[in-house]
Amino acid sequence: MTPTPVLRLLGVGALAIALAACGAPPAKESSSSGTAAATAKSAADFGGIDKLVEAAKKEGTLNVIALPPDWANYGVMIKAFSDKYGIKVDSAQPDGSSADEIKAAEQLKGGDRAPDVFDLGLNVAVANKAIFAPYQVETWGDIPAELKESSGLYYGDYGGFMSIGYDAGKVPAPTKVEDLLKPEYAGKVALNGDPTQAGAAYSGVVMAALGSGGSADDIAPGVEFFKKLKAAGNFLPVDPSPATIESGQTPVVIDWDYTNAAQTAKLTGKLDWKVVVPSDAQIGAYYNQAINKDAPHPAAARLWQEYLYSDEGQNTYLQGLSRPVRLDAMTKSGKADAAATAKLPKTEGKQVFQTQEQADKAKQVLTATWAQAVG
């Protein structure tokens, strides 16, 4: 065959398209204050909060990731921040995990769609210090020392306790973890995720351990509990979501008290969703806030951080029935929303927070035994 110019053009055109498809990501726009904002360790480095607000407004956008609207009141938080400062908030992957947040930062690095800020389980935060920028908010002094990394790379933002949420119209009220083994709960007890993957489910196993003779050091009884739960026919291996709760597929859900309590508020009038933190098994944990070192909007990222830790932001967390990290300080100063505090699921008695070593040990046990226990 003799090649015609048209064919040759086609070939070259296709080649050009193929090359374009493998092209580089768009370069990030450089803001005039970009470098200064990216290294600012506090509002003072900007010359005060007003200057920070100004720089953030100039950027005009904030990228957040893995913040479900019905989780710790993030839907309200994002809208309030956006309205207050006139900054557009791009919320990506609302149902993502902490690991997804880090992956997105790595994959989108250098682009203008990379996440500016992270909301992470402690585990993931400790493992990824290298990609955070240190920043201390104005209210830094109110945050308990054990809940913050000393230079401000990451620190607790809100926390809660593991709880049992249940549909009071379908099942009797459980008070202890062991109650869930009773025949009334046949095929009804769901755990929010796979504990070898999801932080909430992992803490659910720790709760079960505390409630059945284990401890923060020894979670094997927790795995044993779920094995018994499955043998009794009570364990429901469905991933619970607001939809499964509303449709009655998951009448009992082991999850954080603030996510369960959010369902109570949401389903009022449809079904009677109650939340109990078992008195014999109170395991708490805080999520952590961090700023992406390569944030495309470094000033907006820092302003978001300031907003979350302001009285207003902390009360927004509180209204979502999670426990903001400054709760004690704000209760003392009378700044905390008393009505919201009164609604928090009751916790009295011994409260357990796992240390990193305890958690590492527990994870080894889980990896080796979980699949068999429920498989």
Add this chain to the structure above:
Amino acid sequence: MVAPVTTSAGGGAAKAAAPGRGPTRGNVLAWLVVVPFLAYVGTFLVYPTILVLAGAFQDSDGAFTLSNLTDLMKGVYLQAFWRSIELSAITALLGAVFGALLSWAVATGNPVGLLRRVVVAGAGVLAQFGGVPLAFAFLATVGFQGFVTKFLQDSFGINLFSGGAWIFELPGLTLVYTFFQIPLMVIVFLPALDGLRPQWREATESLGGSSWTYWRYVGGPILFSPFLGAVLLLFANAFSAYATAAALVSQGSPIVPLQIRGFLTGEVLLGQENLGKALGLGMVIVVGVAMGIYALLQRRVSKWQ
């Protein structure tokens, strides 16, 4: 019997350029046109495969290690492989048997009839029916709150789940996978059945053979290779399926693709991505073996088509 005709390898391939001459204009153009294809394959198939293979031999700092592969031989992961292989083998056999029967019904029917048109079109669609829609379809019918479950419970007092939550475990996966395996079998096996010439049957009969003799000495041996080949294809299809299982099973990660999901999205156990890649390497090997045998069988099959 018809003597098999041996064809030279690459009989259908384009003529190679004459040796001893430099690249001709046509040659260069041919290469130019194939570049986009190579770029596509390289970007989406070759490159990720190389990443997985390389990652399987690295620790999280990028240093060479064999520990990922030795971990593969440990309890949880080895079991996941056995379960994956078991699930794939069972659904491949179920799919092959039912699919072959359905194909046979179609092949012996009217070649332009309604049954054939409906089954062939349906198989083409249903073989690709998977992931969330398929999982949801099953949950909506035979799930805990499913339509059929409720109906049986209310009308006959039959509790589908008296034996436990099987729908979210291996038995459930077996049921759901078989649903797309059967149509795939129809697609790959129908041409083989269509290849049986009526003359062979007539020849058998005119020589005094019964139906049994025909299947024992003619039809059976001819169909054996394509049948086995189809089973292998179905095996690989189930072994590498992910979306359906991911939508259905959220606890315990019983099969390999779900284990890999755990390494990629998990926030509890960190730094295990390379172990995930080693699992991926294991899957590549299993599917590679299955496909290798399939290719060998195809070579035998092609003689008859």
